[in-house]
Amino acid sequence: MLKLSRSANLRLVQLPAARLSGNGAKLLTQRGFFTVTRLWQSNGKKPLSRVPVGGTPIKDNGKVREGSIEFSTGKAIALFLAVGGALSYFFNREKRRLETQKEAEANRGYGKPSLGGPFHLEDMYGNEFTEKNLLGKFSIIYFGFSNCPDICPDELDKLGVWLNTLSSKYGITLQPLFITCDPARDSPAVLKEYLSDFHPSILGLTGTFDEVKNACKKYRVYFSTPPNVKPGQDYLVDHSIFFYLMDPEGQFVDALGRNYDEKTGVDKIVEHVKSYVPAEQRAKQKEAWYSFLFK
Amino acid sequence: MGLFSFDGGKKESQPPNTRSQRKLCWESRDAFFQCLDKADILDAMDPKNSKSIKSHCKVENEKFEENCAHSWIKYFKEKRVIDFKREETIKRIEQEAKQRERNQ
Numbered sequence: 001m002l003k004l005s006r007s008a009n010l011r012l013v014q015l016p017a018a019r020l021s022g023n024g025a026k027l028l029t030q031r032g033f034f035t036v037t038r039l040w041q042s043n044g045k046k047p048l049s050r051v052p053v054g055g056t057p058i059k060d061n062g063k064v065r066e067g068s069i070e071f072s073t074g075k076a077i078a079l080f081l082a083v084g085g086a087l088s089y090f091f092n093r094e095k096r097r098l099e100t101q102k103e104a105e106a107n108r109g110y111g112k113p114s115l116g117g118p119f120h121l122e123d124m125y126g127n128e129f130t131e132k133n134l135l136g137k138f139s140i141i142y143f144g145f146s147n148c149p150d151i152c153p154d155e156l157d158k159l160g161v162w163l164n165t166l167s168s169k170y171g172i173t174l175q176p177l178f179i180t181c182d183p184a185r186d187s188p189a190v191l192k193e194y195l196s197d198f199h200p201s202i203l204g205l206t207g208t209f210d211e212v213k214n215a216c217k218k219y220r221v222y223f224s225t226p227p228n229v230k231p232g233q234d235y236l237v238d239h240s241i242f243f244y245l246m247d248p249e250g251q252f253v254d255a256l257g258r259n260y261d262e263k264t265g266v267d268k269i270v271e272h273v274k275s276y277v278p279a280e281q282r283a284k285q286k287e288a289w290y291s292f293l294f295k
Numbered sequence: 296m297g298l299f300s301f302d303g304g305k306k307e308s309q310p311p312n313t314r315s316q317r318k319l320c321w322e323s324r325d326a327f328f329q330c331l332d333k334a335d336i337l338d339a340m341d342p343k344n345s346k347s348i349k350s351h352c353k354v355e356n357e358k359f360e361e362n363c364a365h366s367w368i369k370y371f372k373e374k375r376v377i378d379f380k381r382e383e384t385i386k387r388i389e390q391e392a393k394q395r396e397r398n399q
Contacts, residue, residue, distance in 0.1 A: 149371065234365050
């Protein structure tokens with residue numbers, strides 16, 4: 001208190017004094033000096049006495065009072081560690097959960113979905129498949145083509161490992177989808193044969209060139225198949241390689257690239273699935289008093 | 296290759312689509328590229344190297360051509376060059392970083 005008001009006063013004094021000159025300055029300095037002195041007097045203490053800020057004088061003449069509860073140091077440390085550890089674990093976990101949730105929320109976008117949307121394709125059994133088939137379950141979508149030389153087979157094998165780990169270790173079942181970027185060659189029959197080498201639950205989707213092009217565009221998948229390929233022509237299709245994780249509302253959650261391996265990919269998916277909050281609950285959270293937590 | 300002789304003509308229109316076909320192609324690719332490594336040839340597409348390939352890796356090259364589709368062969372040969380250049384670049388950047396550390 002004392003220290004603070006003193007320095008404030010001094011500053012008040014010095015500033016105008018520096019600006020003015022001659023008698024005026026002298027007068028001001030004197031007035032300032034008086035103000036400072038008066039302040040010391042009103043506190044009734046010496047200007048340089050060592051009273052801690054906000055502190056109270058020691059009453060017990062230095063004697064330490066004995067507490068009624070005796071506490072062993074060992075127990076205290078153990079309790080401290082246990083409580084501290086539990087709290088930090090809890091807060092870290094909650095923080096992580098909220099972060100993942102926020103990430104998903106950001107990817108969901110506001111209003112119009114940033115990725116995904118209506119599409120019309122046909123599955124390898126000849127059934128219609130649209131964006132409505134994504135509802136009610138988490139889906140993982142991969143774009144590729146059956147004549148892919150090395151990356152797609154590797155990625156599909158990785159997907160198989162993910163699916164097995166997810167269901168055996170975490171009880172999570174995803175709907176895995178393989179959308180071809182090469183509809184000219186990948187007929188439902190070809191897809192069926194191709195995908196039989198990989199995880200049995202992977203569903204192959206194809207369609208007309210325009211339907212596939214539309215689906216790829218919605219998922220911002222770049223691909224370059226010539227639209228008019230002669231039958232029997234041997235060519236490759238360039239395409240982007242990402243797994244798209246979609247939530248049970250058919251909304252995009254995350255894209256998993258080749259940087260996710262057999263283990264980290266599973267961890268990421270589990271994180272998203274566990275932190276998923278249905279739309280109704282999300283709306284409630286936004287209205288609740290603790291909504292600032294989710295901002 | 297009696298097993299594949301009957302669909303030899305079909306191969307161009309139907310690149311390998313099953314796991315076993317892919318495996319066969321990858322294995323013959325690896326054998327061919329190993330041979331190229333030994334012969335110190337990087338770019339198998341470069342016409343300058345065709346003579347050297349013929350003299351050093353004739354058998355491996357034929358097997359590679361036999362077991363893989365044309366588009367795959369082209370892709371793998373291009374990829375070999377790109378991968379090599381990428382590794383070189385990574386090595387160079389790492390060395391430059393090390394040198395900068397030493398200089399500081």
